[in-house]
Structures are given as C-alpha cells and as structure tokens.
Amino acid sequence: MLEALKAVQSQLVTLWTVIQHTFSRADTVEYPEQKPYTPPRYRARIVLTRDPDGEERCVACNLCAAACPVDCIALQKAEDDDGRWYAEWFRINFSRCIVCGLCEEACPTYAIQLTPDFEYCEYNRQNMVYEKEDLLISGPGKYHDYNFYRLAGKSVHGKDKGEAYREERPIDVKSLMP
Amino acid sequence: MTKIIVDDKAYEVPAGNNLLHACLSLGLDLPYFCWHPCLGSVGACRQCAVKQYQDENDSRGRIVMACMTPASEGARISVADPQARDFRAGIIELLMTNHPHDCPVCEEGGECHLQDMTEMSGHTFRRYEQTKRTHRNQYLGPFINHEMNRCIACYRCVRYYQDYAGGSDLQMLGAHHHVYFGRHCDGTLENPFSGNLVEVCPTGVFTDKTFSQDYTRKWDLQCAPSICQHCAVGCNTSPGERYGRLKRIVNRYHNDVNGYFLCDRGRFGYGFVNGDQRLHQVMRRQGGSEETTGQAAQVATAAAGHRALAELLARSDSAVIGSPRTSLENNFALLTAARQHFCGGFSAAEQQIMQTAVTNYRQPDIGIPSPADIETADAILILGEDILNTAPVLALRVRQAVRNRARDLAAAAGIPAWQDAAVQELAQQSRNPLIQLTVDNTDLDAIAAINRQLAPADIARLGFAIAHGINSEAPAPNDLTAAETELADRVCALLNHANRPLVITGTALLSTAVLEAAANIAKSLSRKLDAPCPLHQCLAECNSLGAAMLAADSATLEQTLEGVEDGAIKRLLVLENDLYRRCDSRRLDAALDRLDELIVIDHQWTATAAKADWVLPAATFAESEGTLVNSEARAQRFFAVFPGVADVRAGWQWLTAANPGAWAAIDAVTADRASAETVAVEQVATEKATVGKVAVGKVAVGKVAAGNVTIDAVTKACAASQPLLAQIVAAAPPAEARSQGRQVPRMPHRYSGRTAIRAHINVSEPKQTPDPMSALGFTMEGDPTHLPPALRPSTWAPGWNSNQSIHKFQQEVNGELAGGPSGVRLLDEPAAAAAATWFTEIPPAFRAAGDKLQPVPLYHIFGSEELSQRAEPIQARRPRDYIALHPDDAARLQVCSSDGISFSAAGLEFCLGVRITAALPAGVIGLPMGIGGLTPAALATPLTVTKAFDWQPPPSPGDRAVIASDLAANGGAAP
Structure with missing residues (x-):
C-alpha cells in the first residue's frame, strides 16, 4: 500500500516539475542569428601564432603531434640558414580533431593555440584538412610576450650565443682567467 | 657468481664487476652519465650514488659511487635510500644549472639520456636562477652537429674518441667550468668512427647532421631490424623511415658483430635510398x-x-x-x-679468390673469429688488407685487441678491468703486438709493432716465409732477401710468443696467393696451439660470401x-x-x-x-x-x-x-x-x-x-x-x-x-x-x-x-642479448673431406715490369664502396681524385705531386693527379678504388703510364669539400 502511494507521489512531482518548466526561459538560442558567448579560453579552432617579433613560434618540435590522442597532426621540421627551426609543412586534419586541447598543453613555445572560433564546418570533409598557411595567424594569440628563442640556448638571427635570457657572454676557451 | 644485497633483496651477479654494472644487469634503474659499458668507470659525474652498508647491523651506511665500487661478496647497498636519492637529485640539479632551454629544438629530444636521467632522478623544477655559461659551437664536418651549450662535462666523448677509437682531433679544452669538448679549430672530425659520438654523448652536444637536415623524432620513426650494406662485416643497424624517406641509421647491438658502434660509412651512407639516382619506375x-x-x-x-x-x-x-x-x-x-x-x-679473379676464401674457412685447422673474438687476441697479423678502409668496424675491434694488453697487465696487478683510469695509467704505452703487411700506409700504423709496405706478391711470399718460420713443415719461398728473412723472423717471434694469435687477411688485393699464405700461417699456428687458429678474411661486398657459397661453380x-x-x-x-x-x-x-x-x-x-x-x-x-x-x-x-x-x-x-x-x-x-x-x-x-x-x-x-x-x-x-x-x-x-x-x-x-x-x-x-x-x-x-x-x-x-x-x-651488461644470438654461423663445421694440407704455390718475387707499373688497389672508407658513394655527406668526405706513385717511379716519369699522369685501363682513358708516397713499393701504381672512376676492372694488367701535360688540378678540393648547408652554418666560409 505504502509502495503504491509513493509511486503516485513520484508521478505527481514529475508532472509538477514539467509544468513549472513550461513557464521558464528557454536555454536554446536562435543560432546562427543569435551567437552564443564563448569565453577567451574556449577550446575550438586551432591556430599557429607568431612571437612578438612577428616570427613563427612553431619550432617543429613534434610534441603536439605526439600528444594528439587522435593523431591528427603531422609536420616536418626544417631549419633556416641561421639555425632557427620551423615547420616546413604543418597539417591538422580537423575532421579527426576532438578539440581536446592537449596539443596546446604540450606546446613548449605557445605556438599552437585553441581559439573560441568553433564555426568551421564544411560540406566536404576534404576541406577540413588545414595546412600551415591556413593555420598561421599574424599575432601572438593569448600569450603576448613569450618568445621561445629569447630563452633557448640555440643562437638564431638577431640573438647570438650569450644574448638569451640569463646567459653569460660566450667563454673564450683559450683564456686561463677564472 | 657473487651474492650482493640490494635494498634487502639478495641477488646473484657475475663476479669481478662494479655495482653499477651489477644493478643494470639486474634490470634495476640507476642513473649514470660518465660510465659506458665499453669505456669502463672513471667516477666523473657522481650520478650513480648508492648507499653502502658494512653489514646487516649498519643502519647509517655511506654514500658510494656505484660505478667505482666493486660488487664484492656480500656487498649490501641501497638504491632507494632517501639520502642516496636526494644526493642523486642534487647532482642532476647541479649538472642542469647551465643546460640550455633547448629541448624543443634539440635533435636528441625524445631519445636523450639526460632527459631520461633527469626524469629518473626526480629533478622536475629548476631552482637555479643565476646566469648560464655559454659556448660557441664549431663546424665539425658533414656528419656531426655541435651544440656545446648542452654539455654536462661527462667526458664520454673524448674518452670514446681518443681512447677507444684512436682519434686525436677531439679534445677537452679549457679549465674548470669552462671546459670545452671540440677541436683546436673548426674542421671536419677526422676519425671514421666519429658518428658514434651521436650515441655516446648523453645529451645533444653531438648530433647527426644528416638526420637533422630531414629530422623526425625517434617516436615517429618506423624502424626494422636491418644489416649494413656497405661492407662484409654485417653490422646490425636500425634504419628509421618517415614520409617514405629513409631518415637515418643507428646502431643495433649485436655483441658478436658490431657491439655498440658503427663506422661512419655505415651510419651516413644511406643516401642512395632516397637519392636522385634511385629508380622507382619500369x-x-x-x-x-x-x-x-x-x-x-x-x-x-x-x-x-x-x-x-x-x-x-x-x-x-x-x-x-x-x-x-x-x-x-x-x-x-x-x-x-x-x-x-x-x-x-664475379669476375674470374673475384670468383677464384672467393672460392679460396670459402675453402680456407672450411679447413679443420682454421677457426673463424667473429669481430668480437678479434678483441680477445693477444697478437694480430694483418696480411695485405687495409681493414680500416675495407672492413672499418674490424679496425675498431683490432684497436681494442691491441689496447687489451692493459687488461692483462691490470689483471696481473690485481686491478679490475673496469677501473679505466687506473688501467690506462698502469699500461702507459704497452700494447699487444699488431703486425701489418700492406701495400700502403694505413691508419693503424701508429699502434702497430711492425709495419711493412710491399707489393702483393711479396706480401704473399713473406706470409709463406712466416708460416715456414712457425712450422718448418710449411713450404718456404726461395731467394728471400736478408731484410725479408729478418722481418719474417721478427714476426714469427711475436706470433710464437702469443697465447691467442689471430690472422686477418682479405680479398681486397685480389691476390689468391695472399689468402693462401694467410691460411698457411693459420695452419702452422694451429699446429703450435693444438687448436684451430682464428683467421678472418675480409671480403668485398655485403653478400660476397653468400654469393660465392650459392654459386661455387x-x-x-x-x-x-x-x-x-x-x-x-x-x-x-x-x-x-x-x-x-x-x-x-x-x-x-x-x-x-x-x-x-x-x-x-x-x-x-x-x-x-x-x-x-x-x-x-x-x-x-x-x-x-x-x-x-x-x-x-x-x-x-x-x-x-x-x-x-x-x-x-x-x-x-x-x-x-x-x-x-x-x-x-x-x-x-x-x-x-x-x-x-x-x-x-x-x-x-x-x-x-x-x-x-x-x-x-x-x-x-x-x-x-x-x-x-x-x-x-x-x-x-x-x-x-x-x-x-x-x-x-x-x-x-x-x-x-x-x-x-x-x-x-x-x-x-x-x-x-x-x-x-x-x-x-x-x-x-x-x-x-x-x-x-x-x-x-x-x-x-x-x-x-x-x-x-x-x-x-x-x-x-x-x-x-x-x-x-x-x-x-642484454643477459648481462656488455653480454649477449636475451633471446640468444641472432643470425646463424654457416661454416663452423669443417668440410668432411678437407685434409690439413699446405698451400704450395708460392708466387715469384715482384719485379717491376720494365716501363709498366703494376696496379694495386687502394681503398678509402668514403668513396670506394659502390652504394655509399652516392650519399651526399660521404661524397663530401671523399678524397680528391689521384693515383699514388713511389718517388723513384715519379722521378722516372718526371712528375711531381702537382702534375697529372694519363694511362688507359679497363678500356677507359684516365688522367689523374699524382700523389707521391714513399710508403708504396717501387714499381707499383696505387689506384684508389671508386675514386676518379677507377674500379677493380682497372687492376687486370700492368699499366703504361705517361705524364699528362694538359692535366689541371680539379677546381674544388674534394678532401675538405663542404655541402651547402654546412657553408650556411659556418657563416658562408669554407672551413
């Protein structure tokens, strides 16, 4: 008897909850006329950024590709005349990407970043394959000041040995001075 | 076996080694830098600290370096002890103070011993906030990149390069924390085993330049077990591929063949796979x-x-x-x-010499030493072969055999063989005797007890004389000169004195008599030893012996x-x-x-x-x-x-x-x-x-x-x-x-x-x-x-x-791989019908044939081999075109070293620059194989040589030629 009463009560409470929702505001938005708010650190379309000097940040270290759980990033390292590493080509297959953000977490140079732009659907899946020229933007993205090569020990154009952050001048091995 | 106790667990380990060797053999993780299984211990880096206890009642213990402490019976140590662990974390933190923030742009990243050891020691956060010392890099040639900032001063590179590989142009320079590992000035690292620095260096100071130009991380390389194709030693390699291109070759350990090391031809000669001469279509x-x-x-x-x-x-x-x-x-x-x-x-000459080689290997009184066995010899006779250039890894093994005199001395003095500094100090310049009878100077001359350069026929005659000197039943050549008799006696004395003599010869001279003489020496030694005497025959190509065995007739x-x-x-x-x-x-x-x-x-x-x-x-x-x-x-x-x-x-x-x-x-x-x-x-x-x-x-x-x-x-x-x-x-x-x-x-x-x-x-x-x-x-x-x-x-x-x-x-550090040896030896059983007979056809002494010069082949590790010479970095190390003459012949032809000579051989006309060398016997002309279009076909008949008045030296020196990217790396200036 008690069981039956409890069941009826449960039904009534459910009905009441549904009726209440009839008068509350809808959560759905009229997309695309009405755009939802995406916070700056929302994880969507991936870009490759540049450092404050306007040079490519990506050094083709391959850590993003290794971290990617769906293996949708491939690239090839190249090196310019002054020793700076960069990606000869850089490809993301967005039709596989799950926007997990592990590539951004793995990136030691803040080069690869996820942006709030999620509107990159295509009718043709082939168009979801982005090459380096599609990914590279002209700004530094979320991290305005970071410049990897200012911290690294490798010398590149515009930064000789000993000119990086907290580096001494190169040693003259022929000197016996302490 | 010795019983040791590690963290309260008892283990049985082989006697006579140090604790680091024992721990690694047991599969325990203990970080280290300066120790290398082939280089022994010097205790320089202090990274392998463990705590050692006197006995079971000792609860305080003391910190010792595992690599410098013998694994003595009952030794009681702790790897996991908190104090030892803190000590190791402290050491790695100190080693890392000057290490640059380079990992993303370092070729070593992902296969870096320093990264692994840093992780293992638990150093995860940098506390040092002062300035880092920096160094300038050097241009080291077409094979190796130099990035000196990354150095942690473990000294492995110079210990490998100077002590193990016998190089002299890589040194430790400077003092205190300014020490610098490089050359006295920019220039190519000359040792033909320099590529091993890439694997010996625990950080990214020395990296593979050919790999860096088309770089992929180790975790992205598709690999397969492979065998080197560039000589007959058969080193085990692990080539890596990505995007359809072969990217690099690294060593794959095989204790009997190549151990931990490859030669530079094997490591950097892979370019022919991706090259523009490659065929892909019918x-x-x-x-x-x-x-x-x-x-x-x-x-x-x-x-x-x-x-x-x-x-x-x-x-x-x-x-x-x-x-x-x-x-x-x-x-x-x-x-x-x-x-x-x-x-x-095979040509007729090759076919004949290969069949002699197979016959020799099937003799009951001749043993076939593996490359590793060569290291155990206490006297080595090399007959006719320039092994550094035809079978490079054997030369590295011979070098160790010569050095291993130090181990015998150390054993007599009660010093363990792994105490590297003490053993070297004791041995000074003591070496096991190496005797070389070749046609030209070789890179092993400096460590040889006896060197003599002779024409191939004279090498064979001297070989027969040595065989006769050791065992008088062996046939003796007639009319030896007094000098030759005296030399044969000296060689016999050295070989007779040895307990583990070994003979190396080869087919490079295309002289069957040399092979037969070597077999006679091995046979007479085997009678003295009452056991088969090891004879290694160097062969020309990676499957020479296989092809000869398959198609004997x-x-x-x-x-x-x-x-x-x-x-x-x-x-x-x-x-x-x-x-x-x-x-x-x-x-x-x-x-x-x-x-x-x-x-x-x-x-x-x-x-x-x-x-x-x-x-x-x-x-x-x-x-x-x-x-x-x-x-x-x-x-x-x-x-x-x-x-x-x-x-x-x-x-x-x-x-x-x-x-x-x-x-x-x-x-x-x-x-x-x-x-x-x-x-x-x-x-x-x-x-x-x-x-x-x-x-x-x-x-x-x-x-x-x-x-x-x-x-x-x-x-x-x-x-x-x-x-x-x-x-x-x-x-x-x-x-x-x-x-x-x-x-x-x-x-x-x-x-x-x-x-x-x-x-x-x-x-x-x-x-x-x-x-x-x-x-x-x-x-x-x-x-x-x-x-x-x-x-x-x-x-x-x-x-x-x-x-x-x-x-x-490995079953034990430096030992055989777990799972047994790979590959199978085919000729260990002697031929059933083979009788222990002597070779009796002794060639007549070499006489210069009037105006004609007898061609003899000279070999170069870079340039003589057919496939590797198509690789760009190997071409950069190829010597410039030349032929070699004795000064007497040069005087007769009225040429000096800035002149050229012309001759016709194998149906082709040649016009090449002259290199005059007194080492070469008079009456022969040294033809560098693979250089200037010269091939073994040119060796068939004596050559008529004339001075070429219109010869011009080639515009760019081949010897120190650099490839374009090196020029760029070097600021546009050739080194």
Whole structure:
C-alpha cells in the first residue's frame, strides 16, 4: 500500500516539475542569428601564432603531434640558414580533431593555440584538412610576450650565443682567467 | 657468481664487476652519465650514488659511487635510500644549472639520456636562477652537429674518441667550468668512427647532421631490424623511415658483430635510398635510340616489365648475372630462373679468390673469429688488407685487441678491468703486438709493432716465409732477401710468443696467393696451439660470401661475355650489379651492343642500367627482406623498413612472378603454403625475468595472394638447394612468428600523425599496408619489447628512451642479448673431406715490369664502396681524385705531386693527379678504388703510364669539400 502511494507521489512531482518548466526561459538560442558567448579560453579552432617579433613560434618540435590522442597532426621540421627551426609543412586534419586541447598543453613555445572560433564546418570533409598557411595567424594569440628563442640556448638571427635570457657572454676557451 | 644485497633483496651477479654494472644487469634503474659499458668507470659525474652498508647491523651506511665500487661478496647497498636519492637529485640539479632551454629544438629530444636521467632522478623544477655559461659551437664536418651549450662535462666523448677509437682531433679544452669538448679549430672530425659520438654523448652536444637536415623524432620513426650494406662485416643497424624517406641509421647491438658502434660509412651512407639516382619506375629504351642517358628511357608499366622479363627467361639463349651486393634470396630466385646460364656476378679473379676464401674457412685447422673474438687476441697479423678502409668496424675491434694488453697487465696487478683510469695509467704505452703487411700506409700504423709496405706478391711470399718460420713443415719461398728473412723472423717471434694469435687477411688485393699464405700461417699456428687458429678474411661486398657459397661453380663474367661474343647468348638479365665495375669497359660495350635484349633489375641508375633495354626498379635493403652472409659466414636477415612505392619490387619478387612454373615445382614452396598454419615456432624472447614466447598468431594480417611465392619459401628453397646454406632459415624467425599474438610493430607505440600524414591526398585514410610475408607489420599495434633480437626494430624500454636502454635487453651488461644470438654461423663445421694440407704455390718475387707499373688497389672508407658513394655527406668526405706513385717511379716519369699522369685501363682513358708516397713499393701504381672512376676492372694488367701535360688540378678540393648547408652554418666560409 505504502509502495503504491509513493509511486503516485513520484508521478505527481514529475508532472509538477514539467509544468513549472513550461513557464521558464528557454536555454536554446536562435543560432546562427543569435551567437552564443564563448569565453577567451574556449577550446575550438586551432591556430599557429607568431612571437612578438612577428616570427613563427612553431619550432617543429613534434610534441603536439605526439600528444594528439587522435593523431591528427603531422609536420616536418626544417631549419633556416641561421639555425632557427620551423615547420616546413604543418597539417591538422580537423575532421579527426576532438578539440581536446592537449596539443596546446604540450606546446613548449605557445605556438599552437585553441581559439573560441568553433564555426568551421564544411560540406566536404576534404576541406577540413588545414595546412600551415591556413593555420598561421599574424599575432601572438593569448600569450603576448613569450618568445621561445629569447630563452633557448640555440643562437638564431638577431640573438647570438650569450644574448638569451640569463646567459653569460660566450667563454673564450683559450683564456686561463677564472 | 657473487651474492650482493640490494635494498634487502639478495641477488646473484657475475663476479669481478662494479655495482653499477651489477644493478643494470639486474634490470634495476640507476642513473649514470660518465660510465659506458665499453669505456669502463672513471667516477666523473657522481650520478650513480648508492648507499653502502658494512653489514646487516649498519643502519647509517655511506654514500658510494656505484660505478667505482666493486660488487664484492656480500656487498649490501641501497638504491632507494632517501639520502642516496636526494644526493642523486642534487647532482642532476647541479649538472642542469647551465643546460640550455633547448629541448624543443634539440635533435636528441625524445631519445636523450639526460632527459631520461633527469626524469629518473626526480629533478622536475629548476631552482637555479643565476646566469648560464655559454659556448660557441664549431663546424665539425658533414656528419656531426655541435651544440656545446648542452654539455654536462661527462667526458664520454673524448674518452670514446681518443681512447677507444684512436682519434686525436677531439679534445677537452679549457679549465674548470669552462671546459670545452671540440677541436683546436673548426674542421671536419677526422676519425671514421666519429658518428658514434651521436650515441655516446648523453645529451645533444653531438648530433647527426644528416638526420637533422630531414629530422623526425625517434617516436615517429618506423624502424626494422636491418644489416649494413656497405661492407662484409654485417653490422646490425636500425634504419628509421618517415614520409617514405629513409631518415637515418643507428646502431643495433649485436655483441658478436658490431657491439655498440658503427663506422661512419655505415651510419651516413644511406643516401642512395632516397637519392636522385634511385629508380622507382619500369623504364624501357626508346626504339633504336643510340642515346644511353636517362632521358632516352621512357616509363613503361610494371605489367609490361613482367612480360618482358618472362619472355627473356623463357628463351634458351638468355643468360642471367647475379650480384654479391644483394641478398641470397634475390640471387637464388635468379639461379632458379636460369640455372643453365647463371653467372654469380664475379669476375674470374673475384670468383677464384672467393672460392679460396670459402675453402680456407672450411679447413679443420682454421677457426673463424667473429669481430668480437678479434678483441680477445693477444697478437694480430694483418696480411695485405687495409681493414680500416675495407672492413672499418674490424679496425675498431683490432684497436681494442691491441689496447687489451692493459687488461692483462691490470689483471696481473690485481686491478679490475673496469677501473679505466687506473688501467690506462698502469699500461702507459704497452700494447699487444699488431703486425701489418700492406701495400700502403694505413691508419693503424701508429699502434702497430711492425709495419711493412710491399707489393702483393711479396706480401704473399713473406706470409709463406712466416708460416715456414712457425712450422718448418710449411713450404718456404726461395731467394728471400736478408731484410725479408729478418722481418719474417721478427714476426714469427711475436706470433710464437702469443697465447691467442689471430690472422686477418682479405680479398681486397685480389691476390689468391695472399689468402693462401694467410691460411698457411693459420695452419702452422694451429699446429703450435693444438687448436684451430682464428683467421678472418675480409671480403668485398655485403653478400660476397653468400654469393660465392650459392654459386661455387657458376660461370664468371668473362665466360658469360665470351658466350655473348660467340653469339650463344643473345639476351642478358643483370640483377643489381654494375658490370662496368668488374669488366673491361671496351669489351663490355661491344658485348652489350651485340645483345638482342638487356634487362637490368636494380635500384640505382648505373652505367649498366644506361645500356639496358628494360630497367626494372628493385627494392633496396630498406624496402625488402633478405639474408646476407657476412665475412665470418654468419647469415643475418634484414627486414623491410617501409613498403616500396610505385613499381618497386624486390628482385626475387620480379623473378618469381615472371617464372611461376619453375616455382610451382619447388617442394619447399608448396610445403611452405601447407605448413603456414601448423608450424609452431617457439622462440624464447627476451627481457630479463619475463620470457615472451613467439608463437603462431591468430590475427589475420592479410593473405598472400594465390600463386605468389613468399620470401620464406624462397629462403627455404635456397637452403634446401645448397648444403652449405642449409642453416639460413634459422637466421630469423619466419613470417608466422607472432609476439603476443600479433605481428611485431615496426612503428613505436607513440607514433604520431596517422590521420594527418596522407590527409592532403585524401581525408579518408587508407588502411595500413599489410605485410603478410613478414613477422613484422607496418603498424604501431603490438608488443615492442618482448622480442627475439633478430626481430627487434629499435631499442626502447620504459624510462629509457635513448639507445642506452639496450642493457634492458642484454643477459648481462656488455653480454649477449636475451633471446640468444641472432643470425646463424654457416661454416663452423669443417668440410668432411678437407685434409690439413699446405698451400704450395708460392708466387715469384715482384719485379717491376720494365716501363709498366703494376696496379694495386687502394681503398678509402668514403668513396670506394659502390652504394655509399652516392650519399651526399660521404661524397663530401671523399678524397680528391689521384693515383699514388713511389718517388723513384715519379722521378722516372718526371712528375711531381702537382702534375697529372694519363694511362688507359679497363678500356677507359684516365688522367689523374699524382700523389707521391714513399710508403708504396717501387714499381707499383696505387689506384684508389671508386675514386676518379677507377674500379677493380682497372687492376687486370700492368699499366703504361705517361705524364699528362694538359692535366689541371680539379677546381674544388674534394678532401675538405663542404655541402651547402654546412657553408650556411659556418657563416658562408669554407672551413
């Protein structure tokens, strides 16, 4: 008897909850006329950024590709005349990407970043394959000041040995001075 | 065995080693830097600290360096002790204070011993906030990059380079924390084993420049167990591929063959696989065209190529020519295709000397030393061979044998062999005697007790005299000069005094008499020792011995050419052999022009391919599987690293497909098909306590198409056809072998980019290429660690990403790999009918033949070998074109070292610069093989030489030539 009463009560409470929702505001938005708010650190379309000097940040270290759980990033390292590493080509297959953000977490140079732009659907899946020229933007993205090569020990154009952050001048091995 | 107690657990370890050696052999993780299994201990880095206790009552203990403390009976240590762990964390923090923030732009990243040890020691956060010391880098040549900031001053590089490899141009410079490891000035590192610095250096100071130019992380490289193709030593290598290009070669440990080290030719000579001379498509010559360049050929379909091949093989007037530089399977498929007109690919001189070599190895009183056995000798006689340039890794082994005098002295003085500094201090310059009788100076001269440069005939005569001196039953040469007699007596005294003498000779001089003299010496020594005396014969190409054993009585090239000249042979099929390297050019031109059809199967565009009507692209070692027999008669299997593209097929695939009738009749093939499901291969695999089993798999990996012959069937048929080769099947597990029920993965388990690599071509990924004919798959799924050594694609263990992880796969550090030796020795059983008789044909003493000069071959590690000389970095190290003359001959010809001379040899005209060297005997002319177009074919007859008045020195010096990117790296200035 008690069981039956409890069941009826449960039904009534459910009905009441549904009726209440009839008068509350809808959560759905009229997309695309009405755009939802995406916070700056929302994880969507991936870009490759540049450092404050306007040079490519990506050094083709391959850590993003290794971290990617769906293996949708491939690239090839190249090196310019002054020793700076960069990606000869850089490809993301967005039709596989799950926007997990592990590539951004793995990136030691803040080069690869996820942006709030999620509107990159295509009718043709082939168009979801982005090459380096599609990914590279002209700004530094979320991290305005970071410049990897200012911290690294490798010398590149515009930064000789000993000119990086907290580096001494190169040693003259022929000197016996302490 | 000794009992030691590590963290309250008792272990049995081999006696006489140090605690680090013991811990690593037990599979325990203990970080280290300055210790290397081949270099011993110096206690420089302080990283391997452990706590040692007096006895079970000692609770305080004291910190000791594991590498400097003997593993004595009952030693009680703790690796996990908090104080020891803190000490190690402190040391790594100190070592890292000056280390740059470079890992993302460092070639070592991902396979870095420093990264691994930092992780292992728990140093995860940088507290040091002061400035870092910096260094300028040096240009070190076309092989090695230098990035000195990354150095942690472990001293391994100079200890390897100077002590182990005998180099003198890499030093420790400077003082205190300014120490610098480099050359006195920018320039090429000259030692031919400099590439090993890449693996010896625990950080990224020395990195592979050729790899850096087309770089991929280790975790992205698809690898396979492979065998070096650039000489007959048969070093085990692990080549890596990505995006369809072979990216690099690293060492794959084999304790009997190459140990931890490769030569630079083997490491940097892989460029021919990706080179612009590489053939990928079937080509046929345009009708009637006289042009013989690549442009004259037009691309045809693979099916047309198959038809042409089948037609040629079906005719009775066709002959086929095999090759000593390709696998046994390829040669055997060719032999099966045309048994009547089969030529093994050797010239008459080569055929004769190779058969002598096989006969020697089958003598009951001659033992065949493996390269590792060479290190145990206490006196070595090298007869005629410049081993540094023809079998480089043997020269490294000989160097250790000479140094190992120090170990004997240390043993007598009670110093353990691993106490490197003490042993060297004790030994000073004491060396085991090395005796060299060669035609020219060699790089081993500096450590040799006796060097003498002689003409090949005189080397052989002296060899016979030495054999007679050791055992008077051996035939003696007549009319030796007093100097020769005295020299022979000195050599005999040294060899008689030795307990473990060893003889090395080789086929490089193409002198059968030298080989016979070496055999006589070994025979007389074996009578003295009352045991077979080790004799190692260096051979010319990676499968010279295999080809010689397969086709002992086959026709020589000269006989085949005679057949063409009589008109008996109208069609010719040449497999991976450039005939212009072995035959007189003019004769060959005429013979090839007489042919109705010439088909060449090769992976490179050669002079022979340029004459062909059809060129069928063959797979290189990197795209095919096969068996090679090295100079100690060890059959070893190499596996495809990546699938071939376009029309590329292995030679045996072309040949079996063109000749299905012959193959259907071979029992081994039908048996192989029937047994695929029933063969249970049980191979004890690997790692320490865990014993993996390789058994027949359940997972389907694609089917071999009906009618197709498998590589294993070819191997089995080859083994069945020739009793000497019966064991080759055991060189590696068969295609049905599985690890944990799956194929062995060629890709590391962290391989990245699978869904993006081909996405630009088509976003729908194709399935991975199946490889049903192999125990390895083009996949990352499977077990990468529990494998028999012959199937391990690369070396990796959890927490040990660098090649140093090899100790996880050894039964004991420096010992044999767990899972037993890979490869199988074929000639350990002497021939049943072989009688212990002497060679008696002693050549007459060398006399200069009037005006004519006797050609002798000189070899260069960079440039003499056919395939590696196509690699760009090897070309950069090639010596400039020259010929070598004795000063007397130069005076007679009125030439000096800035002049050129001209001569005609092997049907070609040569005009080359003169190098005058007093080391060369008078009356001979030294021809550098592979340099300036000179080939072994030029050695056939004495040469008439004249001064070339119009000779101009070549514009750019070949010796120190640099490749474009080096110029860029060096600020545009040539070093």
